Amino acid sequence: MRCQPRVVTMTERAAADDDVRTDGGTATQRVATDGGSMDEHEHYEAIVVGCGPGGAAAAAALAANDVETLVLERGVDAGSKNVSGGLIYAEESAPYTIDDLFPDFRAEATERPAVEYKMHNCSEEKVATFDLESIHQNGTEWCDAVLRRHMDSWLAEQVHERTRETGGGLLTDVRVNGLLRENGEIVGVTCDELDPITADLIVAADGVNSELGRDAGLMDWDEPDDWFQGVKAVVDMDRETIEERFDLDGADDGAAHLFSGDLFQGVRGGGFLYTNEDSLSIGTVFHLDSIAAERAEPQELLDALLTHPLLDQWFQGEYEELEYSAKLVPDSKKVANPSPHKGRLLLVGDAAGQMQAQGPIIKGMNHAVSAGGLAAEAFQDAKTRGDPSAAGRLYEQKLHDEGVMDQLRPTRYEATSWLSESSVMTSIGSAVMNSPIGRFGVKTFDGLLEKSFNSPFVLGMIPDTKISYVTVPTVIGDVLGEPVSAEHEIEPPDLADRIGDLTYDVGDPHIEVLDNSYEASGTAVTACPVSAEDFGGGCYRSETIESNGDTERVVSLDTQPCVECGTCAVVADTHWEHPAGGKGVEYKQG
Numbered sequence: 001m002r003c004q005p006r007v008v009t010m011t012e013r014a015a016a017d018d019d020v021r022t023d024g025g026t027a028t029q030r031v032a033t034d035g036g037s038m039d040e041h042e043h044y045e046a047i048v049v050g051c052g053p054g055g056a057a058a059a060a061a062l063a064a065n066d067v068e069t070l071v072l073e074r075g076v077d078a079g080s081k082n083v084s085g086g087l088i089y090a091e092e093s094a095p096y097t098i099d100d101l102f103p104d105f106r107a108e109a110t111e112r113p114a115v116e117y118k119m120h121n122c123s124e125e126k127v128a129t130f131d132l133e134s135i136h137q138n139g140t141e142w143c144d145a146v147l148r149r150h151m152d153s154w155l156a157e158q159v160h161e162r163t164r165e166t167g168g169g170l171l172t173d174v175r176v177n178g179l180l181r182e183n184g185e186i187v188g189v190t191c192d193e194l195d196p197i198t199a200d201l202i203v204a205a206d207g208v209n210s211e212l213g214r215d216a217g218l219m220d221w222d223e224p225d226d227w228f229q230g231v232k233a234v235v236d237m238d239r240e241t242i243e244e245r246f247d248l249d250g251a252d253d254g255a256a257h258l259f260s261g262d263l264f265q266g267v268r269g270g271g272f273l274y275t276n277e278d279s280l281s282i283g284t285v286f287h288l289d290s291i292a293a294e295r296a297e298p299q300e301l302l303d304a305l306l307t308h309p310l311l312d313q314w315f316q317g318e319y320e321e322l323e324y325s326a327k328l329v330p331d332s333k334k335v336a337n338p339s340p341h342k343g344r345l346l347l348v349g350d351a352a353g354q355m356q357a358q359g360p361i362i363k364g365m366n367h368a369v370s371a372g373g374l375a376a377e378a379f380q381d382a383k384t385r386g387d388p389s390a391a392g393r394l395y396e397q398k399l400h401d402e403g404v405m406d407q408l409r410p411t412r413y414e415a416t417s418w419l420s421e422s423s424v425m426t427s428i429g430s431a432v433m434n435s436p437i438g439r440f441g442v443k444t445f446d447g448l449l450e451k452s453f454n455s456p457f458v459l460g461m462i463p464d465t466k467i468s469y470v471t472v473p474t475v476i477g478d479v480l481g482e483p484v485s486a487e488h489e490i491e492p493p494d495l496a497d498r499i500g501d502l503t504y505d506v507g508d509p510h511i512e513v514l515d516n517s518y519e520a521s522g523t524a525v526t527a528c529p530v531s532a533e534d535f536g537g538g539c540y541r542s543e544t545i546e547s548n549g550d551t552e553r554v555v556s557l558d559t560q561p562c563v564e565c566g567t568c569a570v571v572a573d574t575h576w577e578h579p580a581g582g583k584g585v586e587y588k589q590g
């Protein structure tokens with residue numbers, strides 16, 4: 001089948017008889033498949049897989065160079081599969097910012113600028129608040145809160161218009177399921193819904209569980225400590241109430257609040273609250289290995305934040321959750337691939353592990369944009385040199401030369417983490433922090449502590465240990481904090497209601513449990529954000545069965561309520577794929 005690229009669903013496409021390219025179609029070529037037979041495949045100069053910020057940036061920059069570009073997105077709409085906190089940063093040093101590529105972006109696609117930026121260190125009912133505006137503003141041109149369904153679908157419209165002018169366009173409802181190879185070389189992509197398509201450049205901007213990155217052997221999903229898990233609730237609140245309760249000065253003013261300390265059962269990570277135009281984004285981001293080790297349940301950790309008395313000043317007893325969502329996030333310090341390309345394939349954004357957690361600050365969308373722009377630029381440079389196959393090497397060079405890799409994998413962290421994350425340092429540090437000396441130090445160096453939280457140098461080497469995420473903020477809260485007098489009065493929805501409120505178009509099961517023993521896959525029962533040990537519903541359940549007189553604990557999986565977060569690809573023994581195009585969960589907020 002040939003494509004007629006435009007923002008349409010596959011169902012609409014199937015109904016169209018004139019389903020051919022309308023531009024004269026000069027680009028079809030004949031290539032051999034791996035089996036050696038010559039098949040005719042539709043060919044584009046560039047294919048971009050995924051239309052999140054990375055894919056949109058790559059496609060816009062390719063189109064600006066008049067490169068014939070086809071964008072394939074598996075969601076019913078770009079953004080319908082995506083989740084972010086999310087604050088999108090435009091950094092002064094970035095080679096590309098989203099408003100460089102899409103000048104109307106801030107006016108059309110964002111919520112509120114994050115002007116205020118505070119960190120709450122919690123210890124039981126005491127809270128010490130630090131102002132982190134200095135680190136938030138450091139090197140920042142602007143920073144706005146976004147909701148992904150709105151942002152990505154706006155970007156997709158722009159991308160479609162621009163790529164269409166090149167002879168390509170954007171197709172939604174198409175899941176790319178693998179790489180097409182010729183004599184072992186990558187030459188294109190294969191899809192659930194379309195015949196294989198070839199291209200001179202393939203940009204995999206397919207997000208955190210990149211099936212193309214895995215297929216090419218550039219990323220694996222093995223180690224829980226390479227990932228974070230993010231869980232989020234979007235909460236209804238009208239704009240006047242937001243402005244009054246957060247003391248904001250109109251629509252051009254917004255707030256960001258971060259939370260850490262003892263409120264998350266000792267799990268390493270923290271919480272966030274961002275103001276949107278007329279809703280709040282509230283969520284948590286934790287190290288996946290810590291969630292797994294503590295057998296913590298993500299929705300309970302989110303509820304611990306939602307029901308903390310500190311939040312009552314904003315909720316005032318009213319709480320209406322619009323959407324519950326979750327997704328894995330790569331930890332660039334561990335998994336940002338320094339050489340994210342193979343043959344014609346270039347990985348950008350989360351697919352390449354380019355998500356930076358700089359202490360409490362999360363920067364993924366901005367890096368995806370930079371990488372998308374650089375990938376397109378590299379292809380153009382390679383073409384100018386008469387050697388399009390050099391694009392990957394040039395892209396790698398640009399990631400280094402533009403300082404992107406140094407942000408993603410700070411040399412300070414790499415130089416110090418072997419010591420600062422060692423078990424000896426962790427236990428000494430923890431003992432000191434909890435001792436009278438440590439507490440005295442916190443009291444004495446109160447101002448200095450707030451300053452060090454605002455230092456990019458210090459944040460660049462913060463160890464990924466309980467000391468940073470739990471012990472230090474808890475001691476700060478206890479020693480410097482003020483009691484929060486409010487009672488929490490809200491009751492978040494339970495898991496059944498959260499799952500029931502989501503929209504799904506269920507397809508065939510897209511995840512298969514390969515080893516159903518509790519030992520191999522039981523962590524998913526607690527770590528899956530739509531399952532829980534005592535729930536009895538959701539995706540993963542555990543049960544004890546008897547066979548040959550022995551009892552065995554096993555897990556079972558029902559993918560119907562899966563939110564495609566990617567967690568069980570890492571913590572359980574599964575064969576994990578995304579659902580077919582247009583199938584699975586559809587986020588309205590994201």
Ligand SMILES: Cc1cc2nc3c(=O)[nH]c(=O)nc-3n(C[C@H](O)[C@H](O)[C@H](O)COP(=O)(O)OP(=O)(O)OC[C@H]3O[C@@H](n4cnc5c(N)ncnc54)[C@H](O)[C@@H]3O)c2cc1C
Pocket residue numbers: 049050051052053054055072073074075078079081082083084085086087088089174175176177205206207208211229230231232283284285326327328329348349350351354355362363364365366368578
């Ligand atoms: C809870 C949470 C909070 C976060 N907070 C922030 C924040 O405050 N600031 C920040 O900058 N970042 C934040 N992030 C990280 C940020 O969301 C990601 O780094 C960013 O979205 C990466 O962009 P991307 O374009 O690489 O991938 P994505 O945004 O994930 O886009 C990938 C796209 O590819 C599509 N796709 C995937 N597979 C296929 C396929 N096989 N075929 C076709 N299409 C496919 C998807 O549907 C999707 O549209 C947060 C993440 C989470 C989960």
Ligand code: SF4
Pocket residue numbers: 511524527528529530531539540559561562563564565566567568569
């Ligand atoms: S089944 Fe797996 S991918 Fe789906 S929501 Fe649960 S952990 Fe996430």
